[in-house]
Amino acid sequence: MESLVQNILNALQWGSFYALIALGYTLVYGVLTLINFAHGDVFMVGAYIAFFVSTFLLTTLGLPGWGVLILAIPLTMFFTSLVGVTLERVAYRPLRRKGAHRLYVVITALMAGLILEHANLAILGASRKAFPSLIEEQVYNIGGVVFTNLKLGVIFTAAAVFVLLNFIVTKTKIGMAMRAISYDKFAVPLMGIPIDQIIVFTFILGSSMAGLAGLLFAMSYPVLEPYMGALIGWKAFIAAVVGGIGDIRGAFIGGFLLGAVEIMVVAVFPSTYRDLIAFSVLLIILAVRPTGLFGVARHTKI
């Protein structure tokens, strides 16, 4: 029993990261139908930015841990969104302007991801970085269920981010504009909407969330390496799709679902079958709901 509750808690934490990254995938996808394969690596860069920001604040300014954290959150989000926006400006936008097939933009994203990884490797060397611990981690044990303040913080943040993004996308005009662009780019300027601004805004949102995820991730799993974003990025993409890509709720639920499936498979079955079972479960979900949990099949009027 405790171990079930314990694993639910584990799943919530792990799922939070999938969810946070999946949200970024889904935002960009929701607007441009672009699978931004560089997103996992933007997350990695986010973690590194968090690392540099925190060590700078810790050592050079000598701030206390909690102060560093409070400053590091906005700074990391800001710098990471710069990375995302730069990618958009330098790599994706020119292609869009030329009317390239969207999959060429996807491949460009893939390439951009490779560049981020290996530029990091070339510049910083192969040594892994240890993320400094910013807050005193408290281990609580309630009835055999063990958790830390960090774990709760992560889960709470993911939920808060979801609520915020969901509000932006469904309730505000800018959110409507984002959805409109994904459906029919042609008519958007006719509504007086500056299309490029909306796209940049989307990238800012998505990559700052990746930055936030990077910071939290680095705090929870304090070993940083250039390839850390690749796998989790792919899996978050899968989570986003299973939830119904382009849908904020889908990404959120999908992320937690994937986290839960991975954790629960390990908890119940021999752990060597984890990928096998986890991905089979996802296939079954897609077989039952071919457009993901929240995805709506796009009507083709004929």
Added chain:
Amino acid sequence: MLLTVENLKVKYGNIQALQGISFNVDKGEIVTLIGANGAGKTTTLHSICRLPPPEAPKVVEGDIKFKGESILSTEPHTLVSVHNIALVPEGRHIFGNLTVKENLTLATYARKDTEGIKRQLKHVFELFPRLKERENQRSESLSGGEQQMLAVGRALMTGCDFLLLDEPSMGLSPLLKYELFRTLKRLNQEGMTILLIEQNASLALHLAHRGYVLDTGEMAAEGTSEELINDPEVKRAYLGG
């Protein structure tokens, strides 16, 4: 003159779609542009609205002036938000993944006057009661006619005073077609300037004050509606008799 088009030459890649056309629209007028398929009517509107690449036709020569100012280098969205020009595009291009209400709201993106928006919405629902009934339906499941109403309603929501319409009656039942034209007339009486493209030339000319006839990228005839209706050339080629 509200809108002046001077010697407009437009290309798609190497294809010259407009060979240098000139026309103008005055405030409060309904002007119609008729012509065969592929004559360049849509191209003309798209050049005015400066659609973003890659759909954009390339203006190689000539000028488009709005209220005496060239609008060739303005960003497309500012035409709507600053100059109050709205286009109802060919093929409707409604946002199918948004509800009817959201489509209408979105069109007010650049507007800040909450009161004005409210009034406008009421007005649109008055013009098209069907839209009110379908307010919360995903708009891609609307029928063709309903979508066309939405496209017009959406253009009105931008708060425009100059409306460009590209074949608005395409696919509409006769009943609705007449209704739409009556609506356009009413809007015009309320002060809206209208530039209308229409396949059904006789209907268009009956509505409009003036008309232009476009033929493979060149202006073939122009005049008041009466003059054109009675022009034997025009009659033979465009009025089906």
Added chain:
Amino acid sequence: KIGFNIPMTGDIPKVGESSKLSAEMLKEDINGAGGLEVGGKKYMLEFIYEDNEAKAESAVTTALKLIEKDEVLAMIGPNSSKQAVPAGQVADDNETVMISPWSTNPDTTLDRPWVFRAAFLDPFQGPVAVDFAAKRFSAKTAAVLYDLSNDYSKGLAEIFKADFEGKFGEGSVKAFESHGTKDQDFSAQLTTIINAKPDFIFLPDNYNQVALIVKQANQLGWSGPIMGADAWGSSELMELCGDLCKGYYFSTHYAAKGAKGATKEFIDRYTAKYGEVPDDVAALTWDATRIVLKGIQQAGELTGKLSKDREAIRDGLSSITKFDGITGSMSFDEQGDPVKCAVVVKITDEGEFEFTESVCP
């Protein structure tokens, strides 16, 4: 002229980097002293580093390029078995000596007279851990967490399990859990393990994962002993793991703290030069390269004819009966595998790897 077939990009760039740094240091030493003396003549060393991207097919083309185009006398690496096994085939087919510093898969050298290695095999290290744990922790039960996609980790885990259960009976390994190479969250596996209440956890993982696993085990309330294997032995372990790893043990090739003689000298100089304590890859590459050099010296003289020299080097290598490396003294068996001792080290409170016990085959 010696070729290095190492992963500088891909999954394990650190391995390539350590190899390269270590080899560079050795080269400077020898060339600084006027070159390597073979049969009375001095030769300047030339090392060629090629990136195999941690990919099997790339390791093969790299090997062929080194052997054929660059005409190296011998090849060091590849390091991990995924690349070393196929590259070993290439080396063997093309009659060029290859020595893998790090690969532990028996297939790498099996029936390949031209292929050698510097590290001991998994079957040896598993029992070392069993014996040590039984003695030191008086353990009767154990739990294992290993990397399923890493053949080193998997092999070691399986051998450990077989040996442990052989000693303490079926079921004494109370949990046998796995994870993937790039995983970062191990909470579910650890929950299972901790609930099984083993006497200790055996963790044959790479040091970067060790850091994460130990931290997460702590967060889940584990306070018992953990024991690891040679892949822990990186200077980065302490940097990544911090205080949490202190007090744990692992078996490895050499102990940095309390090292004497050549080993100590190596460690000190490497540390001074690169600002980090050499990890096991660095030490093994150092030894592997020196073994090759010794093989060359044993060959007597270099004729300048490639195939003949290569053969001479192989014979020279096989004839090495005893080699005193910084990772201990070793000799090669008929497969080209080294016979050498393992040491078990303890991570001290200062974060140093302290010699605890030496286990020889």
Added chain:
Amino acid sequence: MSLLEIKSMTHRFGGLKAVSELNISIEPGRVEGLIGHNGAGKTTVFNLVSGFYTPTEGNIIVDGQDTGGLKPHQVTALGVARTFQNIRLWKDMTVLDNIRISQHHRLGYSFFDAVMRTKRYMKRESEITAEAYKLLEELSLVDFANEYPKNLPYGTQRKVEIARALSVKPKLLLLDEPAAGLNSSDVVTLINLVKWISDNFPVTIWMIEHHMDVVMELCSHIVCIDFGETIAEGTPEEIRNNPAVISAYLGDDNI
């Protein structure tokens, strides 16, 4: 016997009843019309007949065979072809390919024939190509055989779409608003084309159209539906003067 019989067919989209208890039968050899207000369910009826939707209730019988449970391509093989309200040609393939591909149901050779270039393949391929050219010839589209549809004028695209449907060798040809977007002179051409097809091919034509001139000119029998139900049927004359049709559909042309 009727070529097509729709028996008390109902179709729902979620809660919306787009077609309700509809009974229509189409007699062979004629040109028939289907009119109705926007959203009346006309296209939905065509989608049901061509097998793209399966009716919630009721049956569709084509030439004596119930199409229940058949896939669209199987219905096509039974002899039902159609055009679309918005042109749906394969835009990046030549007109000739467009025509050839829609003979897929009677290719008569397999994957292995195609890869091995067997005799059968060679024979069928040349037959198919010859038939396609013949059809293009008849519809005087042959000049465009190697053009891409996207580069053709709108009116010609409509015509190519009709040609593509004919290449199926249908017994029943469904035309969904063929005159939409055409200007007056193209409309005249279209009327002549449909007449000519009806006279020269063994095919029954059923069309949806909002252009009253076209419908009145071509159709010998017209059904008018509203909210998925028949509100009137008869000859053009009867329809034109039917008060229900006027109030629900034709409207008042005084602007």
Added chain:
Amino acid sequence: MKRYNVQIILAVALAILAYLAQEEIIGKYALSVLMFMGINVILSTSLNLVNGYMGEFSCGHAGFMAVGAYVSSVLGVMLFAKDKVFGPALLDPSLSIWVFPLIVIIGGIAAALAGLLVAIPSFKTRGDYLAIITIAANYIVISVVENIDTIGGARGFMGMKSVVKAMGKTIDMPWMPIWVFIFTILSVWIIRRFISSTFGKGVPAINQDEIAAEIMSVNTNKMKMVAFMLSSGLAGVAGALFAYILGYVNPGSFTILKSTEVLVMVYLGGMGSLSGSVLSAILFTLLLEALRPLQIIKWVVVPFLLILLMQFRPEGIMGNRELPDFFPRLKRFYAFKD
């Protein structure tokens, strides 16, 4: 006569290649690069069938490659080599020359069956949903292999070299380059013939308008199945050859990274351009070899070059055209589009 021109040219090319390899005029290194190039050609052309011609976004090509590699390896080792698990050789080694192509083809067939795993969901799903089904399929294949200890699990599987050696002992020829050459040509040839037939043109019809295709008599489900199975089958063939060239397979060689490499080749060449895929596979392989001296920087430079290339040719090297569209004189030799 004209019809046979290409066949003759290819046969001569094969003979020259075999001769050069036999006499070691091209070294083994160059030869191995050539062989991997051939494999990349098979991979990129076969993926182009699904991603370019059919317009799906399959990202798990390496999974099918793995199936082909493992099935043919196990089969070959079982038949012709002594192995710890599979016991002594079942057939006489001299038969290996004749049986080897069969083994490769069986590897392909096994991969084609695995392709069904993806083809069937594709009836209902398109685009990006299908993309992750292929990714999942890739993961599942790897996971299955890792969990089967008889084929080595993560440790990998070997013994294929002895099959290759058996061929060489029977008749002394550079067998692997010959087989790779033959299978590469064969793959391109099959795909080309398939997509130039009216039957095969159902595939791009699905791409351009699936609804129209289904309603205008194309059995879309069947076409998808054929396309997916052909594509994954050829990937399996490539995998089989890959396994025998290396003499060793390891699940780590067939991860999603490998899949993305193939993706890059397809889009670099141009969607729906067969000659583009061939060309880009060749260029890509050469580029990676040529830039070796850059070491770590290589993987910054290569993607950067590719991004630059896409800025200038946003439709890939060839777009959706074929070589003869650029060099009309080639048509004299061979009509690429008939």
